[in-house]
Amino acid sequence: MLTSQLFWRIFAIYAGLTLCTAFAFALTLTAGYRDLAYPQVEARQIDNAQILLPQLRKIPAGDRWDFLRTINATSETRFEVLTLDQARQKANSEPDLADALAHRIGTSRRPNANALFQLYTIEFEAHGETLILRMTTPLDSVTENLSWISARLWVTAFTLVLIGLIVTYVMVARIIQPLDRLTHAAEQMALGESPKGLNFDSRNEIGTLARTLRNMDRQLAQRFSELEKQSQELEEKHEQLATVLRSMIEGVIAVDRSEQILFANDTVFQLLDVQPQSFMRRPIWEAVRHPQVQKIVQAALSGQPSEKVEFDVARTQRTLAMVASPLPGEPATGAVLVLHDVTDLRRLENLRREFVSNVSHELKTPLTSISAYAETLLNGAMEDEETCRTFLQRIEEQAERLNKLIADLIALARLDSIEQAFELEPVNATYILQKSIDEHQGVAKSKQIELISVAPNEEMEVIADSDGFQTIIDNLLDNALNYTPSGGRVTVRWRREGEWSRIDVEDTGVGIPREHQARIFERFYRVDKARSREVGGTGLGLSIVKHLCQVFGGSIRVTSQVGSGSQFTVLLKNGQNSNGQTWM
Incomplete structure (x- = not known):
């Protein structure tokens, strides 16, 4: 409370009013006593003058001095009689004499030797001579009484001031302390805490305010509970939405009215090959530098129907399609961009x-x-x-x-539509390989090509379909014999490598240029079209081999050098474990 500015302001105002009232009271009573005491002295002088003047008119001039001396000896007031000449001589320095000469009566107060005197002067005639009676009354008693009364008044005033300050302090404290408690309670409510100190029994405005704050606290607690529940629900929905957006294969970008990027899922960073820290909070036209992208974003922000544009990303060698839709609002508060990877589709x-x-x-x-x-x-x-x-x-x-x-x-x-259901089972690969080699020996001899096999000491089984595996080996041998000139050699090797079985078909034929090796498994793709037609190839054999290897859970690859021949390697899962037991 001592640090409360409101407390000290109210206290200062009441203290100032108390001080001013006490001082005004003391000054008013002091001045009132002074105004009452001096006229009383003057009234006594007038009474004395009315008593003395008849006597002075009767007393001879020679006895006048003795008469006045006798009176002065017994009276506090000093009486003297002046002639007109004496009065005129002193009139310049003594105002009472000047007034008496001018108006027959004069009064004044003047200090003399650290004392204050009341003078009363009156003109009279005695024995045919105009004289002036002058009475000088010291005001020491009046001054002492005035000082005593003034001291008592000031003591009383200071006492009243002190009492008033104490009362003011207590009263202001009784007002400010509840307000201070209410202020602290309001601060707690602002921080979301439960307020304390609102239990007031008074029925005045402060009590009413405390009850209002208690009601407000209950309502705010209820509102906060509802808002917290809504916030939790929104957070859960936000997490669900974020999870959905993160799991989408499409890229999603949200921009605001100024085309600033607000949100982007992980797919966007993969499609555009950018880092999140260098992508977020940037203009979309700066992050995706393509005129059509900027055009459809501006169209979406202006409320126009969305269009679909495609553009290439040089860094990822991807073709992306983008659609922009405006966010709700009039005008639109932003736009949502959806990116689709159409590289494979194209x-x-x-x-x-x-x-x-x-x-x-x-x-x-x-x-x-x-x-x-x-x-x-x-x-x-x-x-x-x-x-x-x-x-x-x-x-x-x-x-x-x-x-x-x-x-x-x-x-x-049939392979593409999976109409042909293969029954994958352990197949005796050694038997099928040797059978296929024997069947192609006649063609190899007619073309003067040496066809040899390099087999392990034990039989080898693979997980496949027997007819499909036969097709793989036949097509690879046909391909090797067709592209190997007379006098060449075709070698077939097979062995186990851990969990896989490896079959190599190697020839000493014309070889495949490096730039064509990635495409030879495509349908109808030929390195040398004229040569392929001469040997009767359809351009589909290697494509069928690749499809079958994938269906069987394996793979195929090629290594080749122009003029030195090619080697095709097929990897299929073993049909036997390391102990020679067949997998079921």
Whole structure:
């Protein structure tokens, strides 16, 4: 309370009023006594004059001095009689004489030797002479009484001031202390704490204010509880929304009215290859430098229908599609941008176009040949038996090629649509490998190619489908024999490597340039199209091999060097554990 500015202000005001009242009281009574005492002295002098004047008129001039001396000896007041000449001589320095000469009566007070005197002068006539009676009365007793009374008054005033200050202090304290408690309680309420010290029994305004604060505290506690519950619900919803946004494969960006980035999920940083600290709180046109992005953001902020734009990110080699939608508000308070990675979609679209083009071309080529040979035969070539046989052989070759192409397309279609359900089980890989090698020995000898196998001492099993595994080995051997010139060699190796079985098909053929090695497993992709058609390839064999390896949970890779040959490596899961037991 002693530090309360309001307390000291009110106390100072009441203390000042008390002091002023006490001082005014003392000064007023002192002045009143003074104004009462001096007229009484003057009245006594007038009474004395009325008594003495008749006597002075009768007393002879020679006895006048003795008469006055006798009176002066017994009276406090000094009486003297002056002639007009004596009065005129002293009139310049003594105002009472000047008044008496001018008005026949004069009064004044003057100090003399540290004393104060009351003078009364009156003009009279005696024995035909104008005289002036002058009475001088000392005011020592009046002054002493005035000092005594003034001292008592000032003591009383200071006593009243002290009592008033004490009473003021107590009264102001009784007012300020509850206010101080109410202020402290209000501060606690502002901090969200439960206020203390609001139990007032008084029915005045302070009590009413305390009861109001108690009601307010109960209402605020209820509101805070509701707000805390709502805040918790909002936080849970925010966490759920953040979790959903983080788990989305689409990138989500939120910008405000000034195009400043407010939010971005982790997918955005991956798609754009940026760091969060260098991306957040930046303008969208600075973070994503593309004119169309800025255009659709501005369109969304202006309330226009959203558009979809695509742009390439050089750092990640990705193609992204972006859609912008305005946030609620009029005008829009911001916009939400959704990023989609359409790189694979565009790549698949290109592959589809290439696939359709390649299928059309591959089907058109044998059909055109068959049509040409048939037309030639119908135009008279049938008469020549040798030519007829040659053309029919060519028609048979092209029909076989067409049949193989269609069979490969059907196989790929089944793999893509998973129409063909493979029963994966341990398969005797050694048996199938050796069988396939034996079946290709005739082709290898006809082309003067050495086909050899390098097998481990024990049999090897893999998790696969027997027909599918047979297709993998046959296609790899066909590919190796087709692209290996006469005098070359094709080597097939297989062995176990931990949990995997490894099959290597190595040739000494023409090899594959490095720039083509990543695409040779694509459908209809050929490194040398003319050479591929000469050897009768459809361009689908390696694609089928890759699909089958993936279905069986394995993989395939190639290493090659132009002029030195190629090596295809297939990895499939072992069908036996380290103890030789078959996996079930």
